[in-house]
Amino acid sequence: MLIAHYKEKLINAEFAQKQKKYTCPICHELVILKKGHKMVSHFAHYVSSDCVGNEGETQLHLKGKQHLLKDLIKEYPKIKLEIYLNDLKQRPDLLTGNLSFEYQCSPISNQRLKERVIGYQSRQINSIWILGMDYFKKNLHAYSVLRFIRYQKCVGFYLLFLDASQHQYCLKYQIYQIGNQIQCKLKIFDNYQMLIKFMKTPQQNTYLQPNLIKLTQSIETKVRWHDTAMIKLQKRCYENGHLLTGCPLIVYYPIQNSPILNRNWLEWKIEIILYLENKQECKLSDLYQLVNHEKFLFIKIKNPTLSFLKLLAKQQYVKFEGENIKLSQNFIWYRDTYDKIGAIKKLEKRHYYDS
Numbered sequence: 001m002l003i004a005h006y007k008e009k010l011i012n013a014e015f016a017q018k019q020k021k022y023t024c025p026i027c028h029e030l031v032i033l034k035k036g037h038k039m040v041s042h043f044a045h046y047v048s049s050d051c052v053g054n055e056g057e058t059q060l061h062l063k064g065k066q067h068l069l070k071d072l073i074k075e076y077p078k079i080k081l082e083i084y085l086n087d088l089k090q091r092p093d094l095l096t097g098n099l100s101f102e103y104q105c106s107p108i109s110n111q112r113l114k115e116r117v118i119g120y121q122s123r124q125i126n127s128i129w130i131l132g133m134d135y136f137k138k139n140l141h142a143y144s145v146l147r148f149i150r151y152q153k154c155v156g157f158y159l160l161f162l163d164a165s166q167h168q169y170c171l172k173y174q175i176y177q178i179g180n181q182i183q184c185k186l187k188i189f190d191n192y193q194m195l196i197k198f199m200k201t202p203q204q205n206t207y208l209q210p211n212l213i214k215l216t217q218s219i220e221t222k223v224r225w226h227d228t229a230m231i232k233l234q235k236r237c238y239e240n241g242h243l244l245t246g247c248p249l250i251v252y253y254p255i256q257n258s259p260i261l262n263r264n265w266l267e268w269k270i271e272i273i274l275y276l277e278n279k280q281e282c283k284l285s286d287l288y289q290l291v292n293h294e295k296f297l298f299i300k301i302k303n304p305t306l307s308f309l310k311l312l313a314k315q316q317y318v319k320f321e322g323e324n325i326k327l328s329q330n331f332i333w334y335r336d337t338y339d340k341i342g343a344i345k346k347l348e349k350r351h352y353y354d355s
């Protein structure tokens with residue numbers, strides 16, 4: 001806790017003095033000022049306290065909050081640290097008007113995160129979550145990281161991190177699913193103003209296209225290594241008289257996919273194709289239900305299922321008919337990996353789908 005009361009005023013621990021008596025703004029009990037050489041000054045409750053403000057915060061978390069205060073106050077002169085919102089029983093790290101900033105260093109359950117975000121939303125507060133470096137080190141595929149994703153026109157899908165020990169901001173931006181990977185670009189900023197300026201400047205979107213042959217081989221490798229998800233998918237393909245490794249090339253497109261929570265692109269696209277093959281015609285809503293992409297907390301993404309179906313329509317595999325969708329051309333499945341690689345080589349001589 002960085003803030004405590006002294007004679008009705010909120011005092012930042014950085015400016016507090018040992019000989020004075022400070023109280024917690026939430027429970028009004030006496031708190032201990034902790035100051036030291038290598039320590040971020042802060043207030044602590046006595047061990048016996050059961051105050052909601054008594055949550056063990058790491059030094060990095062405390063340091064990050066102090067950095068954020070110093071940086072954000074230039075943009076938002078009225079920003080305040082640790083204001084307790086009594087009705088919500090929530091204490092944002094920083095709050096200004098209808099904007100709260102959270103510096104999230106430790107793991108947080110999805111339920112707790114949702115409760116907090118929805119709590120803020122009920123008060124029309126938009127919460128900005130800046131992640132600690134433990135999150136930075138994790139793979140972008142990890143649900144625990146990806147769920148924090150946001151979108152901004154100039155930088156695309158992005159995640160923002162603060163390295164409190166270095167006082168640097170790290171921006172992972174233009175986050176897209178390309179081939180088997182989630183790719184992103186990274187930029188590091190020594191100050192917040194430069195970060196904001198960068199985020200307001202349109203950034204070029206230049207990505208290398210994935211190698212379709214390698215992508216095809218990687219599916220084969222996963223099947224051979226008995227990857228659980230792939231074996232399941234393989235079984236689904238068998239039931240329909242196909243081999244997973246020979247799946248239609250159209251599933252690799254569009255090359256650049258929006259990030260999707262908790263789901264492999266190959267899996268949901270093949271599900272759609274198999275469903276269409278079996279039914280020939282179905283309601284659009286059936287396909288939405290079949291795939292049922294989990295929603296992000298902080299952004300609305302254009303329905304990935306619809307984007308894929310539009311691509312299928314563009315390539316004349318399907319036709320939209322009102323609320324329905326109808327298969328108009330059979331998908332091309334290949335006999336095996338070699339057959340498919342041969343087809344890719346032929347297609348690469350000319351430009352395949354322009355998407």
Ligand SMILES: [Zn+2]
Nearest residue numbers: 024027051053
């Ligand atoms: Zn308290």
